[in-house]
Structures are given as C-alpha cells and as structure tokens.
Amino acid sequence: xxxxxxxxxxxxxxxxxxATLNCKSSQSVLYNSKxxxxxxxxxxxxxxxxxxHWASTRRSGVPDRxxxxxxxxxxxxxxxxxxxxxxxxxYCQQYYSIPYTFGQGTKLEIK
Amino acid sequence: xxxLQESGPGLVKPSGTLSLTCAVSGDSISSHNWWxxxxxxxxxxxxxxxxxxxxxxxxxxxxxxxxxxxxxxKSKNQFSLKLTSVTAAxxxxxxxxRNHYDWGQGTLVTVSS
Numbered sequence: 001x002x003x004x005x006x007x008x009x010x011x012x013x014x015x016x017x018x019a020t021l022n023c024k025s026s027q028s029v030l031y032n033s034k035x036x037x038x039x040x041x042x043x044x045x046x047x048x049x050x051x052x053h054w055a056s057t058r059r060s061g062v063p064d065r066x067x068x069x070x071x072x073x074x075x076x077x078x079x080x081x082x083x084x085x086x087x088x089x090x091y092c093q094q095y096y097s098i099p100y101t102f103g104q105g106t107k108l109e110i111k
Numbered sequence: 112x113x114x115l116q117e118s119g120p121g122l123v124k125p126s127g128t129l130s131l132t133c134a135v136s137g138d139s140i141s142s143h144n145w146w147x148x149x150x151x152x153x154x155x156x157x158x159x160x161x162x163x164x165x166x167x168x169x170x171x172x173x174x175x176x177x178x179x180x181x182x183x184x185k186s187k188n189q190f191s192l193k194l195t196s197v198t199a200a201x202x203x204x205x206x207x208x209r210n211h212y213d214w215g216q217g218t219l220v221t222v223s224s
Contacts, residue, residue, distance in 0.1 A: 046216075047216055047217050050211055050213075053212075093211065098170050099171075099173060100159040101159065102157040104156045105156055
C-alpha cells in the first residue's frame with residue numbers, strides 16, 4: 001500500500017495569512033505526466049469535499065485561494081488569504097494504485 | 112447535479128452483516144464513473160473500502176476484501192455495500208462517492224450488541 005503522510009498534524013494561521021499543508025507519498029504517484037493526487041476539505045459533520053485533483057487542478061467552484069503543487073512523492077496545498085470558513089481538516093489521497101489511501105489529515109485552525 | 116444518498120441500518124450486531132445502499136440521482140449508474148465506498152471511524156481518518164463500475168467490475172481494499180461485496184442495481188440506479196462478520200472496529204461513518212468527486216452525506220453504522 002502507498003502510505004500518505006501529511007504534515008503538520010495541526011496548524012494555526014492568522015486570518016488573511018497563508019497556510020501551507022504538506023503531503024508525502026511512500027512511492028511516486030506520477031504516471032504519464034499526471035500525478036494521481038487529490039486534496040479534500042472536511043468540516044465537522046460533513047463529508048469530504050474535493051478541492052484539487054491531479055495534484056494542481058482546482059475543481060470548478062473552488063476559490064482560487066486554494067492551490068496545489070508538487071510531483072512524484074511530495075505535494076503541497078496552499079491556502080492564500082485564510083478565511084474563517086477555511087477552518088477544517090484537510091486530507092490528501094492518492095488514486096494511483098489500489099488500495100487508494102488517504103493521509104491522516106491536517107487540522108487547520110485560526111490563530 | 113449528482114446527488115448520492117446512503118441508507119441502511121444504523122446498528123448492526125457483532126458477527127452480523129452490514130448492508131448499505133447508495134441511491135444516485137442526477138447521473139446514471141451506467142455512466143463512465145467508478146462508484147465508491149469510503150468509511151471513517153469516529154474521530155479518525157478516511158479508509159477506502161472499494162469501488163464498482165456499471166459493468167460489475169470491482170476493486171476492493173485488500174484489508175477488507177475477504178468480507179466485502181459491492182454490487183450495482185442498474186434498474187434502481189443504485190449500488191450497495193455488504194460487509195460480513197463485523198466487529199466494533201467496523202463502527203464508522205460510511206460514505207458513498209462518485210469517483211472522488213461527489214460524496215453522499217454519509218450514514219453512521221454502529222456495531223454493538
């Protein structure tokens with residue numbers, strides 16, 4: 001299984017500032033120039049919401065303050081200009097090989 | 112806009128079988144998508160259970176494969192999950208999803224006598 005490791009486990013950022021969340025996979029999820037990596041946002045009592053797939057493609061309707069980058073085994077989700085509504089747990093997931101696996105999550109809070 | 116709705120018993124006895132259904136609206140179960148089940152124990156991370164294509168082709172998490180069956184009912188535009196020999200460790204919120212794009216609200220299943 002591909003192990004997904006996120007860092008940090010929790011993060012406190014001031015409103016309007018930048019939040020940087022990291023995700024590392026135990027093996028490359030790159031194939032044919034595509035990274036099989038997604039980022040989700042989960043708020044309490046709600047299902048995960050897809051923010052970004054293919055490592056850097058924002059889903060339609062997702063604010064452009066959310067951006068994804070990285071390739072191979074190292075990935076980053078950046079939230080620029082943090083807003084109160086961004087408080088949530090963020091998960092990365094690889095869909096390169098079965099079983100698809102998720103990271104343990106990063107809990108984002110307001111400082 | 113696609114909507115997915117999980118349904119099934121919220122309480123299952125140990126050693127019993129967990130059975131859930133996901134009703135799909137706004138898309139055909141026969142579309143070119145994989146239909147997934149994912150679970151999340153209370154306060155813990157997400158675990159992928161498996162997926163099915165409308166043809167009946169399935170992929171399962173090897174950690175659960177011996178106990179899991181996912182099936183599709185095209186006539187009802189829904190797909191289902193069966194998990195046998197459940198224990199307390201199977202207590203979780205169970206979600207159905209279209210690929211990784213769209214998710215149901217989830218249903219909590221508790222395994223307890």
